[in-house]
Amino acid sequence: MNIPQLKEFLDLKVTTYNHPRFIESDPILIPHQFSKKEDIEISGFLTATISWGNRKSIITNAHKMMQMLDHAPYEFVMQHQKSDLEKLRSFVHRTFNEDDFIQFIKSMNHIYTQYGGLEAIFSKNTEEFSTQHAIHHFKKHFFEIEHLQRTQKHVSDPLRNSAAKRINMFLRWMVRNDNNGVDFGIWKTLSPAQLSCPLDVHSGNVARALGLLKRTQNDAKALAELDQALRKLDKDDPVKYDYALFGLGVFEDFSKTLNLKS
Template sequence: MNKTELKSFLDEKVILYNNQDFIESDPVQIPHLFTQKEDIEIAGFLSATISWGNRKMIVKNAHKMMDLMGNAPYDFVMSHREIDLERLETFVHRTFNGQDFIGFIKGLQHIYQNHIGLETIFSQNIEGNDLQNSIHQFKQHFFEIPHLSRTQKHISDPMNGSAAKRINMYLRWMCRQDNKGVDLGIWKSIPPSILSCPLDVHSGNVARKLGLLTRKQNDGKALAELDLNLRELDPIDPVKYDFALFGLGVFEGF
């Protein structure tokens, strides 16, 4: 396929998958449960954090996270007492355990109390035409307070060569608003044009088959290559093609 044919093909797949039917099997359904901005962004952040492995298990455990916080995530983050955190100790999703969950609650409280909030901390640290420095700075601030060293591994750092798939997916949820009902688009201070594609094994394999990616590893360098090629197809909203790449890989076995 030439570039025009490739764009047409991928645009069709975006239309096929970027609609409300997508929500039913995806962890993006968790932030959709809420209406208050802070509830949406905290629910989204925690759900994205555990988004690796079996999708049904991700959704199940993300719902459990919300239940453990009384389905009021912002209120829980800001108003919890130490005794309230004890019930989180039983939580586990793969290598993310109850102690990590407690650490994340304290980290989020720190972000809202001392850095104005999640949107502000990401939007204040943009450098160039992507959000890699924003993610790096967010991680630095998130772990400014006392924490277990093991918990740090649950936030990827692009400055260490990571593609940071889960946090880029979270940023897509928060910043894209195309009225299709999937991404929530509640953050207005970050343009969708600088978002990065959530690169994982599915999107990476499809991207290679389509000639959008040559690098074999799904790392930061591969993400930069993929971003460059997707921005040529649509400079305004390049990460809409995540729906096409993911859908082709997961639902069509492309």
């Protein structure tokens, strides 16, 4: 396909998957339970953090997180006592355990107390066409309080060549207003034009099958390559194509189908 044909094809898939029915089977279901800005962003950040592995397991464990936070994540983050943190002791999702969960609550309290919240700190270091440096600085601030060294692995750093899939997905949720009620668009200090695609095995394989990506590793270099390709299709909202790439990979098994035909 040439670029106009590819854009037409992917725009159609965006329309198909950027739809409220997408919410039902996606981790974004969790922050959609809330209406207050801070509850949405905290529940979204925690859910995105554990968004690897089986999607049903992710959603189930994210629900458990919200239950442990009394379905009031912002209030819990800001007003918890030391004894309240003991309620989190039974949580585990793969390698993200109770100690990591407790550390995240403490670090988020620090972010809201010292920096005015998640939106403020991400906005502070965002470049004109990228949020990757902002993610790097966010991680530095997130762990500038006393913390467990092991927990650092649960916040990716693009400057260490990570694709930072989960944080980029979280930023898509917060920044992009899709007018379809899927992404929230509650952060007004950043633009969708600055966002990067949440690159994972599904979106990466489909992007390669479509000729949008040549690099074989799903790392920061691959993300930069994919960003450049998607910005040629839509410079104002390149990350909308995450819906197309992910949907084609997960729901249509597109890359395997294409390989069978070739």
